[in-house]
Amino acid sequence: MYVAVKGGEAAISNAHRLLADRRRGDRTLPAIGIEQIVAQLGLAVDRVMAEASLYDRALAALAIRQARGDMIEAIFILRAYRTTLPRFGYSVPVETAEMQVERRVSATYKDLPGGQLLGPTFDYTHRLLDPSLLRDEAVEEGLQRDGEIEPVMRVADILSSEGLVEDDGQLPEGHVPGDLTREPLEFPMERDLRLQALARGDEGFLLALGYSTQRGYARTHPFVGEVRIGEVEVELDMPELGFAVSLGRIQVTECQMIAQFKGSAKNPPQFTRGYGLVFGQSERKAMAMSLVDRALRAEEFGEDIVAPAQDEEFVISHADNVQATGFVEHLKLPHYVDFQAELDLVRRMRREYEERNREEPGEDTLEAAQ
Amino acid sequence: MAAVRNQPSPDQEAAARKRAMGLLAKATRVELAGAWEALATRPAVTPVRGPETGLVMVRGRIGGGGAPFNLGEVTATRASVRLDCGVVGHGQALGTDGEKARLAAVFDALLQTSEHAAAVERLLDEVAARLKADDARKARETAATRVDFFTMVRGDD
Structure with missing residues (x-):
């Protein structure tokens, strides 16, 4: 026999009112604005966009504010919002080779066309708390350097000119890219669908898995061929006009991880690759994604599947933090x-x-x- | 012959409109509203569709240049309008700003009229110049963070 239990309405309503009160906090302090969150907590906004799988800085900032800074709650709210909107279509694939680059570093080549561009990075900071940020001190603008801007050549193209690295991943002719927002997950899956799942996967989960491959659980001995951050054009085909139109630009982070060799009777030995592409500025996530992408290609390369990071069903089924938090928190x-x-x-x-x-x-x- | 030379081919027309719509998408609402207010005569505009906000699934390519995959969605807003002369324009841009998409559609339509094409071109040039200046500034800021390696020679041999 099942007996429905009622009686929580007043408690729930009062709890939500209390939540709103605690969210606002001390009323003698000014409320934080959406523009301030976008401008000053930009990397939190980027993480919410990436894992909600919805690029919109203002909405992500609103979600962060609403969630009191609880990132997974914010991701959940934004993910839920996207289900209320119609789908206009699929963009033309973005061209990361034509990115307006604001950072690009390579760990494999010191001197390469385009150079090592550090951009706005935490690297080489001392990770000491900065007391000047306790006050609102004036901040200098970035320095500018004049001169011809070299095109930022893809590291994969440098290696592939010698045939020493595998090509960008191809799928059979006529393959329609899988879309996990439209079809339920089925295993095994193609690499395109895996990349979609990883791109929205939890940063911490992917970071731990990527770390595990470095520590020997599915060793691939990787190098960062390059990480690049910058803006790419989003174009949408306009059927009524017969051509694609730019809708604007979005910022993405791309990581090309170069891993150890594979050769066969037919193909000479060459480097293999893992790929990471993430909304916004999120280098750690893009790097972790590329490590996990490479580890998940174990079967393709005939490697023994011995570690969690190589287990497609395990990784993809548990990478989504909205699903994970729903089941744990229930x-x-x-x-x-x-x-x-x-x-x-x-x-x-x-x-x-x-x-x-x-x-x-x-x-x-x-x-x-x- | 001169008449033929002056007549743009359909390809050229498509390329010009593609450039215009791309710039209108990147214009700010303030730029669009300012240009609308600055028009000498403003035609009556009736909405045909929208503005409506929806999602575009952004695609990337495996390895950067390989087979496409679905990266994630982005908000986009689109609108279509008709001018009193019957010309239809389409506007679309990232984000959720309906008024911006509507104004972009108005200017897409105005570009196709002989009366207002020049004013739209002026707006497009302004937007293009702003974008170029922004990009150039960012590129110079990035260039200042480029590593200039030098080698330290140690010992004599």
Whole structure:
């Protein structure tokens, strides 16, 4: 028999009112604005956009504010919002080779066309707390350097001119890119669908898996061929006009991870690659994604599947933090009836155990009697 | 012959409109509204569709240049309008700003009229110049963070 339990309405309503109060906090302080979040907590905004799989800085900032800075809650809110909008279509694939680059570094070549461009990076900072940020001190603008801007050549193209690295991943002619927002997940899956899942996957989860491959659980001995951050054009085909039109630009982070060799009777030995592409500025996520992408290609390269990072079903099924938090957090919702059943069961087992022990006392009881 | 030379081919027309729509998408709402207010005569505009906000699934390519995959969605807003002369224009841009998309559609339509084409071209040039200046400034800022390696010679041999 199931008995519905009611009576939470007033408590829930008051709890939400209290949440709004705590979210606003001390009323003597100014409320934080959406523009301030976008401008000054930009990397938090980028993470929410990437894992919600929806690029919109203002909406991501709103979600962060609404979630009191709880990132997964913000991702959840933004992910839920996207289901309310119609889909206009699929963009023309963005061309990262034509990116307006604001950072590009390579760990494989010191001197390369376009150079090592550090951009606005945390690298080489001392990770010491900066007391000047306690006050609102004036901040200098970035320096500018004049001169001809060299095109920023792709590292993959440098290596592939010698045939020493595998090509950009191809799928069979006529393959329609899978879309996990439209079809349920099925395993095994093609690399395109895996990349979509990884691009929206939890940064911490992918970071841990990428780290595990470095520590020997599916070793690939990777090098960062390059990481680049910058803006790319988003174009949409306009059927009524017969050509594609630019809708504007978005910022993305791309990582080309170069991993150890593979050769066969037909193909000479060459480097293999892992690929990462993420909304916004998110180098750690793009790097972790490329490590996991490479590890998940184990079967394609005939490698033994010995580690979690190589297990497609394990990785893809658990990378989505909205799904993960939903299932973990549902445990706190009322399970009164389930638990009552378990309680009855354990009481019966206890009764049976005690009856058995009374009939034939075990050693424990004997010792206790002595 | 001169008449033929002056007549743009359909390809050229498409390329010009593609450039114009791309620039209108990157114009700010303030730029568009300012240009609308600055028009000598303003035609009556009726909405045909929208403005409506939806999603575009952004595609990337495996390895940067390989097979396409779905990266994630972006908000976009589009609108179509008709001028009193019957010309239809389409506007679309990233984000959720309906008024901006509507104004972009108005200017796309105005570009196709002989009366207002020149004013639209002026707006497009302004937007293009602003974008070029922004890009150039960012490129110079990035260039200042380029590493200039030098080699330290150690020992004599």
